[in-house]
Structure formats: C-alpha cells, structure tokens
Amino acid sequence: xxxxxxxxxxxxxxxxxxxxxxxxxxxxxxxxxxxxxxxxxxxxxxxxxxxxxxxxxxxxxxxxxxxxxxxxxxxxxxxxxxxxxxxxxxxxxxxxxxxxxxxxxxxxxxxxxxxxxxxxxxxxxxxxxxxxxxxxxxxxxxxxxxxxxxxxxxxxxxxxxxxxxxxxxxxxxxxxxxxxxxxxxxxxxxxxxxxxxxxxxxxxxxxxxxxxxxxxxxxxxxxxxxxxxxxxxxxxxxxxxxxxxxxxxxxxxxxxxxxxxxxxxxxxxxxxxxxxxxxxxxxxxxxxxxxxxxxxxxxxxxxxxxxxxxxxxxxxxxxxxxxxxxxxxxxxxxxxxxxxxxxxxxxxx
Numbered sequence: 001x002x003x004x005x006x007x008x009x010x011x012x013x014x015x016x017x018x019x020x021x022x023x024x025x026x027x028x029x030x031x032x033x034x035x036x037x038x039x040x041x042x043x044x045x046x047x048x049x050x051x052x053x054x055x056x057x058x059x060x061x062x063x064x065x066x067x068x069x070x071x072x073x074x075x076x077x078x079x080x081x082x083x084x085x086x087x088x089x090x091x092x093x094x095x096x097x098x099x100x101x102x103x104x105x106x107x108x109x110x111x112x113x114x115x116x117x118x119x120x121x122x123x124x125x126x127x128x129x130x131x132x133x134x135x136x137x138x139x140x141x142x143x144x145x146x147x148x149x150x151x152x153x154x155x156x157x158x159x160x161x162x163x164x165x166x167x168x169x170x171x172x173x174x175x176x177x178x179x180x181x182x183x184x185x186x187x188x189x190x191x192x193x194x195x196x197x198x199x200x201x202x203x204x205x206x207x208x209x210x211x212x213x214x215x216x217x218x219x220x221x222x223x224x225x226x227x228x229x230x231x232x233x234x235x236x237x238x239x240x241x242x243x244x245x246x247x248x249x250x251x252x253x254x255x256x257x258x259x260x261x262x263x264x265x266x267x268x269x270x271x272x273x274x275x276x277x278x279x280x281x282x283x284x285x286x287x288x289x290x291x292x293x294x295x296x297x298x299x300x301x302x303x304x305x306x307x308x309x310x311x312x313x314x315x316x317x318x319x320x321x322x323x324x325x326x327x328x329x330x331x332x333x334x335x336x337x338x339x340x341x342x343x344x345x346x347x348x349x
Contacts (some may be wrong), residue, residue: 009339029044081130086129086142090122093149103165107156114152121145187334213292218265218308218336219255223344225271225332226251230320242327242348247320252334252342254306254313265308268300271319274328280323292338300335 097111097118121141128138227245228236239245250269268289271279278299280286285302304317329347333340 010204012341032143078135082135082138082142083126083129086122086125086138086145089142089145089149090113090118093118093145093152095151096149097156100153100160104160107159107163110156110159114156118145118149118152121148127164208299210292212259213337214339216257216337217262217339217341218257218260218267220252220334220336220342221255222251222253222314223332223334223342224251225249225330225344225346227348240347240349242325245325245348247318248325249316250332251314251316251317254308254311254315256312258310260308262309263307265336267304267306267315269302269304269313269317270298270333270335272331272333274326274330279319279321284319284321289335290338291335293340298335 062101084244094115097115101108101111122145125138125145127143128134162175226249227239227242228247228249229239229244230236230246236247248271250271252267254265273279279301280299286300287303288297290299301319303315304315306313306315325348327348329345332346334346336341
C-alpha cells in the first residue's frame with residue numbers, strides 16, 4: 001500500500017522545500033535549540049566529575065597503601081625469617097657446645113667463654129634486624145655465626161685431642177716412672193744385698209787378713225830382763241837391787257814361723273814399772289804403736305829391728321835411761337805387727 005503523496009516524497013527529500021498551494025517554494029525550516037528544562041544537570045555533571053576524581057585518587061591511594069603494606073609485611077616476614085634462623089642457629093650452637101662439656105675444667109671454661117661470645121654476637125644481630133637497611137649485614141653476621149661455631153667446635157676438638165694426647169703421655173710417663181721405681185727398688189734391693197755380701201766379704205777379708213796377720217806374727221819366747229851396774233872400768237855386773245841398777249838388759253828368742261816371708265821385722269819392747277807406767281823417753285827411741293787387737297794406742301820403750309829368716313835367734317837390747325829405777329815387779333811386753341808376740345816379768349828389790 002502506497003501512502004498518499006508518495007509521488008511527491010522524493011522532491012521533499014531533495015531540497016527539503018515545500019510549496020504553497022499556489023506553487024511557490026517555501027524556504028527550508030531551521031529548528032531552534034530547545035532550552036533545558038532541568039537547571040541541576042550542570043551541577044550534577046560537576047559533582048560526578050569530582051566524584052570520579054575522588055574515586056580515582058582513593059583508588060590510587062589505596063593501591064599505594066596496599067603496596068606499602070605489602071612491602072612492610074614482606075620486610076617483617078623477612079625479619080622474622082632471619083630472626084628465626086638466628087634463633088635456630090644460636091640454640092643449635094649452644095646445644096652443640098654444651099654437649100662437648102665434660103670433666104675437663106679447661107675445656108669447660110673455654111666453652112663458657114665461647115657461649116658468652118655467641119650471646120654477644122646474637123644481640124648484635126638482633127639489633128641489625130630492627131633496621132631493614134641492615135638485613136644484608138644481618139645475613140652476613142648469621143653466616144659468620146655459623147663459621148664461628150664451626151671454628152669453636154674445631155678448637156675444642158683440637159684442645160680435647162691435645163688433652164687426650166697429654167693424658168696418654170702422662171699415663172705413659174707414670175707407667176715408666178712406676179717401672180723405673182720398681183727397677184730402682186729392685187736395684188736398691190740388689191745393691192743392699194750386694195752391700196751386705198760386700199760387707200760380709202770385707203769382714204771375712206778383714207778377719208782373714210787379721211788371721212793372716214796374726215798368723216804372720218813372729219812370736220818370741222824366753223824373755224829375760226837383767227839389772228846391770230856399770231863400773232868405773234866400763235864393765236857391767238848383774239844386780240838385782242833397784243838402787244844399784246843403772247840399766248836393764250832385755251833378751252828374747254824369736255820363734256820360727258814358715259808363714260812369714262824373710263825380711264826385716266820390728267819388735268817393740270814395752271817395759272812397765274811397778275806403778276803401771278811405761279818406761280819411755282823419746283830421745284832414747286821410745287814411741288807409740290796401735291794395738292791391732294784392741295785398737296788402743298800403746299807406748300813402747302824401745303824398738304829392735306832384725307832381718308828375720310824364719311829361724312830362732314836371741315835378740316838383746318839395753319835400756320839405760322840415766323834415772324833411778326823403782327823397786328818392785330816389772331812387766332815386759334813385746335809386740336810384732338801390732339800384736340802381742342810375748343810377755344814376761346822381772347823384779348828389782
């Protein structure tokens with residue numbers, strides 16, 4: 001169905017011209033802008049823009065705040081992680097050091113010193129963890145703590161090894177000392193036994209020597225003492241009266257002894273007065289000898305030497321002291337090699 005005036009539609013479209021009933025063209029119609037009926041629209045637009053700006057600013061601020069919070073959370077987590085690592089390392093180190101303690105006081109003292117140093121270093125690391133800018137330094141210190149613990153343990157093990165070596169050496173020295181003491185004791189006992197044997201041998205030797213010496217004594221017999229008076233002519237006469245005696249003539253006979261080697265023998269004659277005094281004048285050859293049997297010193301009157309040839313020979317000597325003799329009984333002792341070889345007595349009236 002075609003609408004009315006459809007044949008004229010194209011012409012209207014071509015120039016938007018209208019014609020009057022008389023057929024005159026009508027100028028095209030220009031529409032006038034319509035005035036808004038709502039005066040709040042511009043305000044609402046401004047408010048909307050402000051709200052959009054506020055939402056944008058809040059969104060940006062929220063994103064910045066979120067990022068800042070996330071960074072702080074990350075820092076806290078990192079600090080907590082490092083603090084936990086530090087705590088674990090420290091506790092493990094303390095436990096390891098405690099496990100190395102024993103009865104050795106020197107090692108225990110060293111461990112206590114090391115624990116104190118670790119505690120000081122831990123406090124230092126705790127201080128670093130309070131500042132995010134020092135996290136790297138804290139990590140380095142934690143690694144340093146690990147290395148220090150390893151060095152501590154190595155030092156303790158070395159000290160323990162040295163102590164064990166020293167203890168072993170001390171044990172060896174103690175054993176050597178005990179062995180040496182036992183050896184010395186054995187040697188001491190042997191020396192005591194040897195000393196006893198030596199003393200016995202010396203005693204036997206002395207006894208034998210004394211026996212030999214005693215056996216080598218040249219005994220004497222037939223001891224005779226005669227009082228003599230010297231006359232003006234120089235001749236002598238026997239007298240028994242003490243007041244008339246000027247000198248004493250002592251004679252004795254040696255006894256043959258095959259044990260004695262031939263050689264010079266000395267015979268020490270001792271004349272004892274009635275008062276028990278030895279007649280002795282040093283200028284006339286008197287002196288002193290030691291009694292080999294008693295060890296006492298004995299004064300003698302005169303000594304007589306003789307070339308002994310294992311024979312019996314009579315020997316005589318004269319004692320002329322140029323002093324008056326006492327009356328009474330005299331004793332005569334003759335010594336050879338320190339032993340009494342013979343004795344006798346005589347009397348002056």
